[in-house]
Amino acid sequence: MRARTWWWAAVLVLGLGMAVVSSRAPRAHAPSSNEHFRATDTGPSGTRFTKQLATNAESSLRITGVVRDARGPVAGVQVSASRVDADTLSARLFPEDPLAMQSDAWMLRQADPSYLEQESVRLVETREGAAPEFARTATAADGSFALEGLPPGAFSLWAIGDTGATVQPDVQAGSDGVTLTLEEGVFISGMVVEQYRLVPIPGALVTVVHEAGSRYFDALADARGRFRVGPLPPGRYLKVASAKGWVTTARREEVWLDANVDVMLYLQPQLRLEGVVLTSEGRPASGVNVHLVSQVDSDDTRTTRSDGRGRFVFDAVPQTEYELWARSEDETAFGATLAIPPDSVALRMKPVLFMEGTVRDEQGTPLKGVHLDFQGQGQGDRTSPTAVTDEAGRYRVGPLLKSGTRVRLRGEHLLDALEDIELSMPHAGPWDFTLRRAPSVEGLVVDTEGTPLPGIEVKLERSQGAPKATGYFRSDLDAVRSDDAGRFVVDGEEGGASHILIDAPGFRAVKQAVVIPSAGIRVVLERGASVSGTVVDAKGQPMRLVDLQLWDTASRSETPRTTSPDKAGAFSFQGLKAGHYVVEAHVQRPGIQHAVSQTVDLEERTQARVTLRFEEGRTIQGRTIDTEGQPVAGVRVQACPTLEDLSAWRTTGPSCRFPAGDGVLSGADGHFILKHLTAPRHQLIARKDSHGFAPARSRGGTPDLETLLVTTGEEDLQLVLERRPRLRGQVVSEEGAPLPCSVGLWGPSAHFPDGTFDLPLPVDGYQRLVVSAKGFLDLWHDFNASPGQDVDLGVLRMARGRTVRVLVQDERTRAPLAGVDVVIAAHNEPPASDRIRLPSPFEGTLDEEGGTDMDGLPRARISLSVRRAQSMIVQEVTVEANQETVTVRLPDPSR
Incomplete structure (x- = not known):
């Protein structure tokens, strides 16, 4: 960190x-x-954080x-x-x-x-x-x-x-x-x-x-x-x-x-994440580097070292999911696990594994030069390993850090294969693979001057009706990149008519008929026509932070090309065929998406220049009021064009379902201003958490169910918001004491320190309230909200839950399975009602005692199912209503 x-x-x-x-x-x-x-x-100290150039002669x-x-x-x-x-x-x-x-x-x-x-x-x-x-x-x-x-x-x-x-x-x-x-x-x-x-x-x-x-x-x-x-x-x-x-x-x-x-x-x-590193035998491992990386921010890695008791600590870490890993200094053991602070975690290392074997074709002939990619084995500064078969078709790779891997095999004139391997399971002998021979297309990619083009992606369209081989990794398009000399070899599944497809930046797309197999194919890429220009605002100043799209109006189903202008507002689209195009620039402003477009007709190899200028557009203003005519402040107002006014070349338009936080805000007097309206008509939406928009009661436009349609020239806009009904209640413990809790309805839960809540109801009808409090069972309360009527739930009494310590041991040795990944699920037992809410299954790593705490369990007889994460062998155990600890013994799946 x-x-x-x-x-x-x-x-x-x-x-x-x-x-x-x-x-x-x-x-x-x-x-x-x-x-x-x-x-x-x-x-x-008074020093400036902003850099300032020292004064000099210049x-x-x-x-x-x-x-x-x-x-x-x-x-x-x-x-x-x-x-x-x-x-x-x-x-x-x-x-x-x-x-x-x-x-x-x-x-x-x-x-x-x-x-x-x-x-x-x-x-x-x-x-x-x-x-x-x-x-x-x-x-x-x-x-x-x-x-x-x-x-x-x-x-x-x-x-x-x-x-x-x-x-x-x-x-x-x-x-x-x-x-x-x-x-x-x-x-x-x-x-x-x-x-x-x-x-x-x-x-x-x-x-x-x-x-x-x-x-x-x-x-x-x-x-x-x-x-x-x-x-x-x-x-x-x-x-x-x-x-x-x-x-x-x-x-x-x-x-x-x-x-x-x-x-x-x-x-x-900021929280603390601590734990212990264990050897493969379950003993503390001292002097081992332990690494931590966020699953959200994979670029931010921290490292610490285990002490004499194998313990380690990471301070000041956010509450998110992390991966921890460690390897022994001689690199013969490795371990990894997931954790969320403030957990205490046991990180158990296992002996690293190696894979070796031979790759042959269907006739048993060893294959030289086959590439094997071992996916899912990267960790920290280590990338997933690769190997290439030698003259005898042999390979050896390692160390493999994780027990599971996906191996992809690929080679020229061979069908790619993809196979999942579980290394923790017993396996007799080497890991051998068999690949099918494949017909290929070989050729050269050049430009119109005959210069070879390296790094061009070449795709081979899959033969019409060709069956996909079982166990082989295939897609409808097989792709390779041309080498430094512009050469390529792309394999097909079977012989017959097909097409070479290339769509490279700066060149016209190519679809060239070929026969599989074939050699000596020459693919010529033309730079084609181009559209370049600048984007400026209403004052003629360059605009950089805008999105640019180029639409081919003859192919409405196609996705438009996209780019961004540089600091000077300049942009360019290259490699275009002749045709009719529309260049469009749009920028999101508060409450509206501001757009400008220009049509362009291109002939072969022409270079067109355009200037996209964002005009100011018109401004409308109005007030947000309640049903009594009083101003409502803090309302978010958004405008979007109607479907009828959308450009003909666009297959979709901007949605009026704008996210929370978007829109212009009305002031203390309810006044709002919307700028940059360029379409003749716009749909207006108003939103505030505690209110609902009432288009039928608003003034200055034509209402529909959710929006107010406003045309050019409309004045005296008044957007009416109706107060939403409120949901009230008091959360208490079994003894009647107010209980700090979190209450959730439709959105994120809100915290109420004294247990008293008062929330707006976003919708009418059947709803479910979820109340959470530390040490208590989650409370679900179903209710029905009638239009315009507040709902008072009165006193909601929460039942205390219990925590059960689950200890997991090896069935034969009775040793704690510290640092082992397990899955533990709770189930109701008769005569307990199915309506008793149980926590989600635990899927994680056992601590240094080989145990974990199952929180939020009811004070009733339940059963637990326990298994290793990579095993289907399940052990069932019953937990009585007053039981606080339970021991489960699991067999070793490798025995």
């Missing part, structure tokens, strides 16, 4: 409370008790200008100049190099939704990644400013005042007369809470990061866990929350903010 520098502690001493943050440089005066706190760049340029808003020049605005370099957050997470963005590593990072958040946490925690600031000043009475001592180059200028903000990129040092126009500014507010109980976390530090500009803005959560940051320039922002004793968390949505938003940030407590 990464080391944490608790730089936020210095900020805490400045005082708790909501914060409005405009920049990360010190103010000229300290904030008064009634003034909003502005975070600084200084740490406990740092003699200046930028001058004026800051204005709609009324004229503005005094007292903070103006600064910064630059995104290779070490900043945006440069690391969003590289400009087109080749880097096409790499396999980059694509894998983008496919993992948590990657950017985890990387951002690492940078923000250590206060790295912030754009270096080169100069700062405040505007004079006439709005003028001068930034001095700048080196040559382009800078981003930030102007942040009390009422507005703006950022202007690519301003050259030495420029005079620059005009910075303040926009309305964005406020990001919300709450920091504990992830599972939703309890507020006072004093948490929230860092809001402008993604494109790598600027950090800080705020402290108040006593209710609430925070507020702003005004900030419009843009896309990452939110990072941290607090002492909690795991730092990042939240990122691909939404371009130009309106105020309210978000929920969740933190997990």
Whole structure:
């Protein structure tokens, strides 16, 4: 786990409370008790976290200008100049190099939704990644400013005042007369809470990061866990929350903010995970390195060493699932297990295994050069092993760290095979495999100039009607990549007519008829036509954080090509055939998806250029009110186009089922503003947790069941929300004492310290309430909610559960099976009612005593079924109503 520098502690001493943050440089005066706190760049020692270039002979340029808003020049605005370099957050997470963005590593990072958040946490925690600031000043009475001592180059200028903000990129040092126009500014507010109980976390530090500009803005959560940051320039922002004793968390949505938003940030407590390393005989193993890696963040690995008693400890880990593993120093034993803190775990090592054998064809002839991939054997710094057969068809591989593996065998002119192997089961003799001979297609991939093309994926369409061989790994398309000389050999299942398929970036897709088998095939790839251009906003400024799609209107069933523009807003689609296309760019803004498109007709080998300009669109505004006409604040309002107004080339449209947290917020007076509406009609949706939207009672549009249809020219919009019925109750123990508990209905459970709950009912009709409390059996309560009527469940009495210690031993030796994976399931026994709720089966590792605690069991006669995780041999045991410990003996499946 990464080391944490608790730089936020210095900020805490400045005082708790909501914060409005405009920049990360010190103010000229300290904030008064009634003034909003502005975070600084200084740490406990006064050193700046934001990098600042040392002054030198070249740092003699200046930028001058004026800051204005709609009324004229503005005094007292903070103006600064910064630059995104290779070490900043945006440069690391969003590289400009087109080749880097096409790499396999980059694509894998983008496919993992948590990657950017985890990387951002690492940078923000250590206060790295912030754009270096080169100069700062405040505007004079006439709005003028001068930034001095700048080196040559382009800078981003930030102007942040009390009422507005703006950022202007690519301003050259030495420029005079620059005009910075303040926009309305964005406020990001919300709450920091504990992830599972939703309890507020006072004093948490929230860092809001402008993604494109790598600027950090800080705020402290108040006593209710609430925070507020702003005004900030419009843009896309990452939110990072941290607090002492909690795991730092990042939240990122691909939404371009130009309106105020309210978000929920969740933190997990830091816990301790401890345990013991055991030898294969069950004795403590001292001096062994133990590794821990999160199942969520596989890039974050921690290592510790077992002491003289084999014990180990990992401190300050979040409550998530981890894999632990250890190997002996001589690498003859290995063990791995899963754990969730604050568990105490026994990690039992087993002797490592080797596999050897021979690979032959169906006639028994040894096969040379067959590749064997042993999947599922990677661990930490060890990748899954591979082997290649020698002249005699023999292979040997090891050490294999885990008892189960999947072996894939592949070779030229052979059908691939895939087989699951259980190494823990007895096996006589070597592991031999037999492969079928396969007809092949051999050839060369070149461009139109005859240059061989390496690394091109070549697929062979499966022969029509060819049967799939039992036990063989086949797909409808067999694929290989051309070698450095552009050559390829791709195998088929049987002879006959087929097709070579190639769809490589930058080239036109190819479907070339071939006969299986054949050799000397030459596949020529044409670069084809292309569409390139730029994406700009309504002011003509480049836009980078948008999604681009290219639709082939003649093939509506096809998935569109996608890409992203670079820093200058430039993009390109290459390798296109002649035809009619639509280029579309869209960006998610609060409450609406803003889109722009342009049609393009391409002829063979033509290069078309387009400019996609996001127009402002129209703005509508209105109020959110209740059935009595009183304003309702904090309502989320969203607009989406109707199905009739969707573009003809799109097969699907944006959904009006927007996720929680999306939409523009109505203010204290119920007023809301929706911008960037470009379609002639839009469907409006309003949502608030404790209310339901009533389109039929709303005004300014045409209602349907769930939305209000609003057309161009509609005014005086009033969206009516009906108060949802409430669900109330009091949870107590068997003795009648109030019981701290968690209550869940449809969404996440909420924690109630005194057991008294009051929740809005999201729907009417039959529902189930689930109540949980430590040491008690879960309580399920079914009820029926009638429209418009509150439901009072009165007093809910919870029954105490019990914990049974289950000890598992070897049937022959009576030795505890410490560190062994087992499955234990509880079952009701007559005359117990089937309505007695039992906990989920335990699937995990026994502790160092060879036992585990089964929590949440009823005080009634039950039975337990116990088996090893990789065995079907089950032992049944009865547990009496007052029994606290039970011993089970299991046979060794290897005997």
